[in-house]
Amino acid sequence: MSAPTQNISQGFVGRTVNALEENAIALILGLMIVITFTNVVLRYTMNTGLVWGLEATAVLFAWLVLFGISYCVKTTSHLGVDALIIYFKPSTRRVIALIAGAICIAYAMLLMKGAWDYWANFANLPGTTGRIFPTGFEEKFLAKGWYEMNDVPLPEFMRFLEPMMNEGEAYEKFPRFLPYIILPIGIALLLFRFIQATVRIYKGTATGLIASHEVEDEIEALEAARVGGKD
Secondary structure (H helix, E strand, O other), rough: OOOOOOOOOOOOOHHHHHHHHHHHHHHHHHHHHHHHHHHHHHHHHHHOOOOOOOHHHHHHHHHHHHHHHHHHHHHHOOOOOOOOHHHHOOHHHHHHHHHHHHHHHHHHHHHHHHHHHHHHHHHHHOEEEEOOOOOOEOOOOOOOOOEEEEHHHHHOHOOHHHHHHHHOOOOEEEEEEEHHHHHHHHHHHHHHHHHHHHHHHHHHHOOOEEEOOOOHHHHHHOOOOOHHHOO
């Protein structure tokens, strides 16, 4: 139920999103390795460490997961079950895939509302009204731009944020609205990828959203080994 999507030509927006995801994933992995390695070296050589290292790594891992979700939609790397779908003819499978795509888009839209509503107040912005789909923006809300992380310090070059986000008061730690921004960004990328994948199914350049035969190679190898053992 999947088709390779990496070789499909894309427009400027698609190429830009690809570059954003791939570079962000590489950068995040690099930062996690550097921070973790530095902590290990400091711990075993100087009996100290980066106090903020664990929290920073946890945040980077969350960023990695959210970027990875949308990237895996692009590469059809998410797993799925097609035990029943394979018995339908191709035209029926296409209809089922389009329905699945529409459900995924609706689900991503719900997630987008929740992601914005959670992050917005931390950035001194209003959340949306409406229980399911947004119907507008809140008129009254509690600005939470002053909320800080527990351990990660704020670099000096980012002090310009204080008059804009914290009413001129100094931040002792990194403000939470910055790491939390991955929520609306990550879900927006997921929504974009679901729309992109569904359009490809509609155009016939892809057959599904998932990689459903992830163990085919292993099964073939085991079968070959079994046959070889009989010989």
